[in-house]
């Protein structure tokens with residue numbers, strides 16, 4: 001087992017949920033592992049940050065959005081070839097700003113999620129999400 005597989009990396013992931021249940025997904029940009037795959041916006045937690053602070057930072061950097069509040073929803077661990085990740089999913093219904101493509105990525109509001117491919121660790125979330133959508 002390699003070093004990257006042994007040590008899980010914390011990742012903050014945010015699901016922005018509109019009043020009608022639509023959620024925001026983004027497409028991973030070129031140059032990252034799984035480029036072109038769809039995901040919920042987020043990224044790795046930096047040293048010294050709380051997971052929620054990382055979530056807020058990533059949303060500003062990627063989308064120009066200020067996440068005002070979010071509730072921690074569920075956690076998933078997944079071992080990829082490139083990393084062992086511990087994903088912390090938050091649901092936010094309170095944010096400021098409209099999403100902008102600050103890293104050149106595509107994004108889309110989706111009801112029943114129809115974009116693909118999705119990052120493998122995120123796929124099971126969609127079924128659970130349908131239960132809390134409204």
Ligand SMILES: Nc1nc2c([nH]c(=O)n2[C@H]2C[C@H](O)[C@@H](COP(=O)(O)OP(=O)(O)OP(=O)(O)O)O2)c(=O)[nH]1
Nearest residue numbers: 011013039040041042043044078083085119121122
């Ligand atoms: N944002 C996000 N990451 C996910 C999801 N599902 C999933 O398996 N991941 C994984 C993919 C990556 O291995 C990891 C996120 O790391 P990343 O490389 O995108 O993070 P980052 O933006 O901090 O990247 P960088 O600064 O290192 O370029 O979490 C998801 O739904 N959203």
